[in-house]
Each structure stands twice: as C-alpha cells, then as structure tokens.
Amino acid sequence: MTRRVAVTGIGVVAPGGIGISAFWDLLSSGRTATRGITLFDPEGLRSRIAAECDFDPFAHGLDAAQAERADRYIQFALVAAAEAVADCGIDFGAENPWRVAVSLGSAVGGTTRLEHDYVLVSERGQRWDVDHRAAEPQLHRAFSPSTLASDVAERFGAQGPVQTVSTGCTSGLDAVGYGFHTIEEGHADICIAGASDSPISPITMACFDAIRATSPDNDDPEHASRPFDAHRNGFVMGEGAAVLVLEELEHARARGAHVYCEIGGYATFGNAYHMTGLTSEGLEMAKAIDTALGQARLDPTRIDYVNAHGSGTRQNDRHETAAVKRSLGAHAYDTPMSSIKSMVGHSLGAIGAIEVVACVLAMAHQVVPPTANYETPDPECDLDYVPRTARPRKLDHVLSVGSGFGGFQSAVLLTGRGGRKR
Amino acid sequence: MSSEVTLEELAALMKKAAGVTVDPYDLEARVDTPFAEFGLDSLGLLGIVGELENRNGRALPTDAERCKTPRDFLDLVNSTLTAGA
Amino acid sequence: MSARATRRTAITGIGVVAPNGTDTETYWKSVREGLFVLDRITREGCGHLPLRVAGEVRGFDPSALIEETFLVQTDRFSHFAMAAAGAALKDAGLSDAAADSPYSVGVVTAAGSGGGEFGQRELQRLWGQGSRFVGPYQSIAWFYAASTGQISIRGGFKGPCGVVASDEAGGLDAVAHAARTVGRGTDVVVAGAAEAPLAPYSMVCQLGYPELSTAEDPARAYRPFTSAACGFVPAEGGAVLVVEDADRARGRGAEVRAVVAGHAATFTGASQWDRSREGLAHAIRGALDEAGCAPEEIDVVFADAMGVPEADRAEALALADALGPHGGRVPVTAPKTGIGRSYCGAPVLDVAAAVLAMEQGQIPPTPNVFDVCHDIDLVTSQARPAELRTALVLSRGLMGSNAALVLRRGH
Numbered sequence: 001m002t003r004r005v006a007v008t009g010i011g012v013v014a015p016g017g018i019g020i021s022a023f024w025d026l027l028s029s030g031r032t033a034t035r036g037i038t039l040f041d042p043e044g045l046r047s048r049i050a051a052e053c054d055f056d057p058f059a060h061g062l063d064a065a066q067a068e069r070a071d072r073y074i075q076f077a078l079v080a081a082a083e084a085v086a087d088c089g090i091d092f093g094a095e096n097p098w099r100v101a102v103s104l105g106s107a108v109g110g111t112t113r114l115e116h117d118y119v120l121v122s123e124r125g126q127r128w129d130v131d132h133r134a135a136e137p138q139l140h141r142a143f144s145p146s147t148l149a150s151d152v153a154e155r156f157g158a159q160g161p162v163q164t165v166s167t168g169c170t171s172g173l174d175a176v177g178y179g180f181h182t183i184e185e186g187h188a189d190i191c192i193a194g195a196s197d198s199p200i201s202p203i204t205m206a207c208f209d210a211i212r213a214t215s216p217d218n219d220d221p222e223h224a225s226r227p228f229d230a231h232r233n234g235f236v237m238g239e240g241a242a243v244l245v246l247e248e249l250e251h252a253r254a255r256g257a258h259v260y261c262e263i264g265g266y267a268t269f270g271n272a273y274h275m276t277g278l279t280s281e282g283l284e285m286a287k288a289i290d291t292a293l294g295q296a297r298l299d300p301t302r303i304d305y306v307n308a309h310g311s312g313t314r315q316n317d318r319h320e321t322a323a324v325k326r327s328l329g330a331h332a333y334d335t336p337m338s339s340i341k342s343m344v345g346h347s348l349g350a351i352g353a354i355e356v357v358a359c360v361l362a363m364a365h366q367v368v369p370p371t372a373n374y375e376t377p378d379p380e381c382d383l384d385y386v387p388r389t390a391r392p393r394k395l396d397h398v399l400s401v402g403s404g405f406g407g408f409q410s411a412v413l414l415t416g417r418g419g420r421k422r
Numbered sequence: 423m424s425s426e427v428t429l430e431e432l433a434a435l436m437k438k439a440a441g442v443t444v445d446p447y448d449l450e451a452r453v454d455t456p457f458a459e460f461g462l463d464s465l466g467l468l469g470i471v472g473e474l475e476n477r478n479g480r481a482l483p484t485d486a487e488r489c490k491t492p493r494d495f496l497d498l499v500n501s502t503l504t505a506g507a
Numbered sequence: 508m509s510a511r512a513t514r515r516t517a518i519t520g521i522g523v524v525a526p527n528g529t530d531t532e533t534y535w536k537s538v539r540e541g542l543f544v545l546d547r548i549t550r551e552g553c554g555h556l557p558l559r560v561a562g563e564v565r566g567f568d569p570s571a572l573i574e575e576t577f578l579v580q581t582d583r584f585s586h587f588a589m590a591a592a593g594a595a596l597k598d599a600g601l602s603d604a605a606a607d608s609p610y611s612v613g614v615v616t617a618a619g620s621g622g623g624e625f626g627q628r629e630l631q632r633l634w635g636q637g638s639r640f641v642g643p644y645q646s647i648a649w650f651y652a653a654s655t656g657q658i659s660i661r662g663g664f665k666g667p668c669g670v671v672a673s674d675e676a677g678g679l680d681a682v683a684h685a686a687r688t689v690g691r692g693t694d695v696v697v698a699g700a701a702e703a704p705l706a707p708y709s710m711v712c713q714l715g716y717p718e719l720s721t722a723e724d725p726a727r728a729y730r731p732f733t734s735a736a737c738g739f740v741p742a743e744g745g746a747v748l749v750v751e752d753a754d755r756a757r758g759r760g761a762e763v764r765a766v767v768a769g770h771a772a773t774f775t776g777a778s779q780w781d782r783s784r785e786g787l788a789h790a791i792r793g794a795l796d797e798a799g800c801a802p803e804e805i806d807v808v809f810a811d812a813m814g815v816p817e818a819d820r821a822e823a824l825a826l827a828d829a830l831g832p833h834g835g836r837v838p839v840t841a842p843k844t845g846i847g848r849s850y851c852g853a854p855v856l857d858v859a860a861a862v863l864a865m866e867q868g869q870i871p872p873t874p875n876v877f878d879v880c881h882d883i884d885l886v887t888s889q890a891r892p893a894e895l896r897t898a899l900v901l902s903r904g905l906m907g908s909n910a911a912l913v914l915r916r917g918h
Contacts, residue, residue, distance in 0.1 A: 125634025140715030406656025
C-alpha cells in the first residue's frame with residue numbers, strides 16, 4: 001500500500017512577513033522587503049543590502065531562556081514550527097513520539113554566532129592560536145549543525161528520526177523531500193519539516209562578495225532583486241525560516257484534519273559540473289522535475305505554476321528557464337513562473353522551505369505570487385514571470401525548484417484538488 | 423606604484439589561486455587559448471583578480487573577471503595598472 | 508530500505524582515512540591488533556588549549572591522491588572525504604562508475620563540523636585585513652555540503668546528492684540514506700563521512716561539550732565502560748563506502764562484501780544520557796525489524812562507547828532491553844577507543860570495521876580498556892576469532908540522536 005503525504009500545517013518567519021498572514025499579504029501585494037543592512041555595519045562590503053526580518057523573539061512567543069540559548073536562526077525555526085504545529089491541530093502530547101520525525105535544513109547553520117565568537121577569541125583576526133577564555137558558553141551549540149533539528153524536536157517532543165539537512169541552497173527543498181520520504185517509506189507518520197538560516201553577517205556577505213554573486217545596487221535596495229529581468233545583477237541576501245507539518249494522509253483524514261495539499265513527488269540530482277557554475281542547458285534540473293512528475297504519474301502539461309529558484313544572478317535565471325522549457329515543453333510558455341526572492345531575498349538554506357510554503361499558500365488562495373521588480377525582458381529568459389502583480393489562477397499542481405552550490409538541483413511537486421494519480 | 427603583470431607572474435598566480443600548474447613558456451605560446459583549457463575556472467580567475475587588486479591597492483574593472491584568455495586578461499589588467507600609475 | 512524486498516543493498520567498496528591508517532588495509536591491521544594512537548594534539552596553534560588529546564590523522568599527503576585544483580578550494584575534511592571516496596570506488600572496481608550513466612551514481616555524506624580550518628583562515632583575513640581579502644573559495648569550502656559536491660564533481664556523479672548534518676549518528680543515517688536511495692532506483696551511492704575538527708577555533712568550539720575529555724594523559728583520556736570513564740576524545744578522519752544494488756553488483760562480477768539490512772534512528776534529547784537507553788533500544792528494535800533479524804542472530808555489536816558513565820550505562824542497558832538475555836552474551840567491541848571519535852565519521856569507520864571483521868572472522872578488541880564495569884561481553888586486549896554473519900553498529904550524538912544499523916555478511 002502506498003503511503004501518501006499531506007501538508008496539514010504551515011508556519012513562516014520571512015522578511016516583511018512574520019507569520020503566515022503577514023507573509024501572504026507581502027507576497028500577494030508584490031511588496032519588497034529588501035533594504036540596507038541594519039544587523040551589522042556593512043561598510044566596506046560590495047553588497048550592503050539584504051532582506052532582514054524585524055524579529056523580536058519575545059513578541060513571537062519565545063521565553064527568556066529560549067531567546068538566550070538559541071541562536072537567531074534557531075529562534076526563527078522555533079517560531080515557524082510553533083505556528084505550523086498550532087495550525088495543524090495535532091495534539092503532540094497524544095501522539096506516539098517515536099512516530100514523529102523532524103527534518104530541518106540549513107545551509108550555514110550557526111555561522112553568524114561562530115563568527116561573532118571568533119572575533120572575540122582572535123582579537124579581531126589578529127591570532128591563529130585563539131584564546132578560548134573569551135568564548136561564550138553556548139558556542140558548541142553553534143558549532144554543531146544538528147542543534148537546529150535537536151532544539152525543535154525537543155520543543156515538540158519528537159522522538160523519531162531527527163535530521164538536519166545541509167545541501168547548501170537546496171537545503172529547504174531537500175529537508176521537505178527527506179521528510180516526505182520518511183513518511184512515505186513508513187519511518188514516521190508525522191514530520192516537522194522545513195528550514196532556517198540567518199546568514200546576514202560579515203563573513204557570509206564577504207564570501208558572496210568575493211564571487212560577485214550578490215547585487216551591488218546599494219543605492220536602490222528595494223529594486224535590487226530583479227529575477228529574470230534583463231538588468232538583473234545578482235541576488236540579495238535574505239534570512240528566515242519556514243516549517244511544514246507533513247502527515248501521512250490516512251492519519252490526517254482519521255482526525256478530520258484540514259489538508260492543504262499533498263507532496264506529489266520530490267527529486268534531487270547533482271550537475272557534477274561545478275561547485276558554483278551552471279550550464280546553460282539545465283539538464284539536471286530538468287531531470288529532477290521529470291522525476292518528481294513521474295512519481296506522481298503527472299503529465300507536464302498539468303503543471304499550473306512553477307515557483308522558481310529565480311535568484312537573480314545572470315547564470316541562474318538562464319539555466320532555470322532552459323530547464324523548465326526542457327521539462328514542460330511548449331506548456332512552459334503557458335505556465336506562470338515567478339520568484340519570491342524578488343520580495344524576500346535569498347535566505348540560502350531556508351528559502352526552499354519558504355518557497356514551498358509560498359506554493360501551499362498560492363494553492364490555498366488560488367493566486368500566483370508575482371516577480372516584483374520585473375521590468376525588462378531578457379531574450380534568454382522568455383517565459384511568463386508574472387511581473388509585479390499577483391494573478392488569480394486555478395492551481396492544482398505546483399512545482400517548486402531550487403539550485404544550489406555543490407551543483408545540486410531539486411524539485412518538489414505539490415498536488416491539490418484532483419490529488420495525485422496512482 | 424604599480425608595474426605590469428608578466429606572463430611569469432600570471433602563471434604563478436594561476437598556481438597559487440587555482441592550483442593550476444602551467445609553464446610560463448607554455449602560457450606564452452598559448453596566450454590566446456581560453457583559460458578553461460588550462461583548467462582555470464571562473465572562481466580561479468576571481469581569485470587572481472582579488473589577489474592583484476589587494477597587491478596593488480586598487481580595483482580592476484569588472485571586465486577583468488570575464489576575460490577569456492591570458493592575452494585579454496593581461497592587456498586589460500596592464501592597461502588599467504599603467505594608466506594613472 | 509522499505510524497498511528491500513525488491514532491491515537489496517550491498518556494500519561493495521570501502522575507503523578509509525583514519526588516525527590509525529590512511530588506507531583500508533592499514534586501518535584494519537591496526538584495528539585488529541588494537542593499536543592505540545591517541546596522542547597529544549600537535550596541529551599548529553592548538554598547544555595552549557585545554558583539549559590536549561585527540562586522534563590526529565598523521566602522514567596523510569592529499570597531493571599524492573587529489574588534483575591540486577580540487578585541493579586549493581577545499582578544507583581538510585573534504586580532502587579526507589575525496590581520498591576515502593576515491594579509495595572506496597577503486598576498491599569496488601567503479602573508478603569509472605559515471606562513464607556510462609552519470610545519473611546512476613549518487614553521493615551522500617554526513618557532516619558535523621564543516622571546513623573549520625579553511626574557515627578560520629578566511630575569518631582571519633576578513634577581520635585582520637578586510638573583506639576584500641576573503642577568497643572566492645570560502646563560499647564553497649566551509650559549508651557542510653562541500654564534500655558531497657566535490658565528490659560528485661570529481662567523479663562525474665549526477666545521481667541524487669545528499670548531506671545529513673545530523674550529529675554523530677548521522678554517519679549511520681548517511682549509510683541508510685544511501686541504501687534507501689538505492690531502494691528507490693539509483694544503482695550506486697557513494698556514502699560516508701569524514702571530519703577535520705582539530706583546527707584551533709574548531710577546538711575552542713568543542714570545549715563547551717560537557718562530554719569532552721580534557722584529560723592530559725592519552726592513556727587515561729577515553730576509557731568507556733570502565734569506572735575511569737571521563738568523556739570522549741575527538742578525532743579526525745572517516746570512511747566512505749560504495750553502496751550498491753546487490754543484483755547489479757553480482758551482475759558485474761563484484762563482490763558483495765556486506766548487505767545493509769536494517770536501520771532506525773531515534774531522538775532522546777541532547778546530553779540526556781539516561782533517556783538514550785530507551786532511544787537506543789528503540790532504534791535497535793527498529794533496525795532488527797527492518798532487517799527481519801532476531802536478537803539472537805546478532806553476532807557482534809560495535810558500540811557507541813561515549814565514555815561518559817551515564818551514557819555507557821545507558822548503552823549497556825539498551826542492549827539488554829533490546830536483545831534480551833542475548834544482550835549480555837553477544838560480543839561487544841569499540842575499536843574507536845584506539846583512535847577517538849571523528850564525529851559523523853566515527854560510526855562509518857565502525858561500519859567499515861564491521862564489514863572487515865565479518866570477512867576475516869575476527870572481532871577486533873577495544874584498545875586500552877580494561878576492568879569493564881557493565882554487564883556486557885566487551886572484547887578487550889586482543890582480537891577474538893568468531894564466525895560472524897550479522898553485525899549491529901550503534902551510534903549516538905551529542906545533540907541527542909541515536910541510531911542502529913544491521914549489516915549481514917556478503918556472499
């Protein structure tokens with residue numbers, strides 16, 4: 001018997017939209033949350049802009065002990081998970097804890113804290129033989145990437161498989177995908193799945209500066225993230241978290257739960273080409289899309305919307321356009337494809353999960369979020385990118401795709417009304 | 423003070439920044455051969471650009487990181503460094 | 508592995524870079540003889556730190572094994588991983604695995620510490636000199652996915668690529684992830700973990716672990732299951748395996764060295780070692796169930812052996828809980844007391860040792876451990892000959908994960 005996987009709860013902490021309601025308001029209105037960096041003094045950097053969360057841990061339900069102990073990216077995850085858990089209506093105390101899993105992604109994990117303490121122990125980069133006495137007591141929790149999933153599992157009493165996934169910028173999609181597999185293959189009935197990152201710190205900004213991946217439009221941050229536009233010049237860093245409660249479909253039905261949609265398929269491949277470079281053909285991303293569709297036995301012409309990786313770098317948007325055309329054929333031209341990174345920036349490992357939540361909301365509202373700032377068509381990017389304004393549309397089958405350093409290409413398929421054919 | 427970057431220096435930079443071993447004479451003989459054929463990728467070239475910028479204390483034009491061959495690269499870099507030196 | 512009825516997953520290649528041997532043959536010889544290599548840390552800039560003892564990988568020359576273009580853009584942890592992956596593929600007779608069908612080969616690694624030495628160097632440039640001195644490879648060397656990406660690129664592997672940054676037990680999760688990927692249709696997955704946590708700042712980061720042994724004397728630093736247990740000793744290195752569809756392996760004439768038969772993972776909270784008894788027992792039962800294996804069939808246990816009294820007690824009791832009376836009779840070993848714990852790499856090294864032990868009919872000893880104070884049959888002093896058909900490998904993480912893996916002998 002095939003086990004099907006439903007989405008029954010969602011939660012989000014995104015720039016300009018903390019909580020599902022504010023997040024959807026931002027996306028559906030096409031506003032952008034990109035601005036000059038305030039989290040640290042960015043002087044001297046090439047890219048000094050980002051999409052930041054105006055996040056107050058206490059206002060969002062964390063207590064003093066949690067706020068003290070947990071790094072910013074874990075605070076995001078705890079808040080997003082609390083929203084998703086409340087939304088799904090499961091009484092976790094009454095569930096078999098061994099059947100509850102956690103699958104959370106992060107690209108850079110505790111890097112921001114690691115850098116903060118590095119500055120203390122190295123006397124601002126003056127010594128290799130760092131002085132341990134200046135380190136903070138919780139530093140080991142930033143060093144271990146699994147602190148993310150561990151803290152969330154502890155908070156909600158999960159005792160099944162608990163995983164942190166770290167595949168760079170596809171971490172969010174892959175964490176949802178691993179959660180999907182965990183339930184489909186019978187290792188759990190419920191999975192708290194998603195991703196979080198808070199990478200807005202000097203070292204992370206500097207390392208993307210060094211490879212010219214981020215936009216230098218410091219004078220016009222609101223319009224700096226321009227995916228698919230002919231004048232795009234890099235991505236704008238973001239931060240945030242999103243969490244979904246994934247649940248075996250019969251488990252959800254038995255308790256009369258509201259089912260947003262199902263995970264219809266998931267696939268990931270490597271391009272085995274380059275750690276950061278992308279080909280112009282998009283073969284491997286197309287393979288991921290084809291495989292995810294194949295799992296649901298869904299014809300490509302049934303896809304109603306593609307939520308793009310759409311980072312706004314020259315090579316990514318060209319690569320991705322080619323991949324989607326390769327998979328969807330002529331139907332690609334009839335399929336809206338937008339990038340919410342135009343509004344909330346690129347939060348590295350977190351964004352994949354934030355985008356899946358955006359897809360769930362798009363299906364719930366039957367509205368396609370736009371690509372903000374899209375003005376000038378690029379001949380190499382010739383699909384319908386839903387410029388600037390959200391668009392009502394019948395959405396039954398939605399794809400979210402992502403691409404990350406390491407050459408990873410991932411696709412998640414969501415199926416709503418009409419279900420998946422098996 | 424800035425001086426011109428020679429083929430020998432470029433070969434040394436390719437080794438240091440990207441781990442690409444190339445004999446300077448070979449580089450001279452194949453000065454119009456794409457960097458990619460020497461095994462130098464975009465990140466490696468960015469590393470060389472960064473190294474030259476830091477060494478000379480001045481920025482190079484953004485076209486530098488897009489140069490495809492040793493000749494294009496040296497022409498651009500040296501015309502920038504000598505102008506206003 | 509839920510697809511095991513249709514696809515059995517074999518281990519067909521092993522690659523090792525460990526403190527007691529930088530190739531599989533040397534590693535096995537050292538493990539079988541119970542060689543003890545824990546020593547004072549000698550890496551540059553570490554001598555003043557209150558973490559004195561570790562398992563260092565010495566005499567490892569990456570330039571003899573890996574192209575310089577890969578070495579300049581990667582940290583030591585990826586050097587280990589690339590070297591071990593290359594050795595495992597060669598061992599499996601798959602050095603050219605991607606030539607015909609690149610999508611049929613995937614990669615999954617577990618990572619717990621990332622590219623710490625590389626990262627510290629770039630942090631020093633950033634804070635000491637300025638942001639323009641950060642090089643282009645920081646973006647791809649420090650993050651946890653570096654090794655998977657580089658192994659994929661170096662080998663031309665376009666199959667599913669994964670990274671579980673899941674605590675020590677993540678090493679076993681990576682092997683299970685590979686087996687399940689094979690179950691879903693990928694022919695071969697290169698799977699494992701290697702770590703390099705002995706750079707100065709990485710060591711500072713580990714000082715906060717309450718379980719860390721800060722003993723000065725290598726001989727006294729890591730002695731699990733004894734009344735002298737005072738924590739664990741970290742290590743470098745790890746192992747990579749070639750995990751492959753068993754029928755395909757036989758079809759190409761490759762030796763099935765072991766079968767990945769069952770796995771389960773649970774979570775019982777960071778540093779809550781008394782609770783890990785229940786978590787580990789539950790994981791063992793789950794792995795046995797998936798393998799269709801009775802407790803009495805287990806011929807040897809490779810223990811987690813944390814070296815913390817409460818954790819050691821919990822592990823001994825978990826064996827009794829899950830295996831019944833057999834838990835007190837089955838031989839248990841922990842070769843890692845001779846080399847330390849290389850975080851996610853540690854349980855993959857144990858998987859490698861378990862496969863070799865089954866092949867050789869020898870249970871390797873637990874180096875430097877005497878006077879066991881728990882009701883387990885810990886193999887000490889010297890290797891014990893035994894007919895081994897089934898092995899159980901256990902692992903726990905400092906952040907609360909527990910995992911169990913059941914291996915069956917090949918043939």
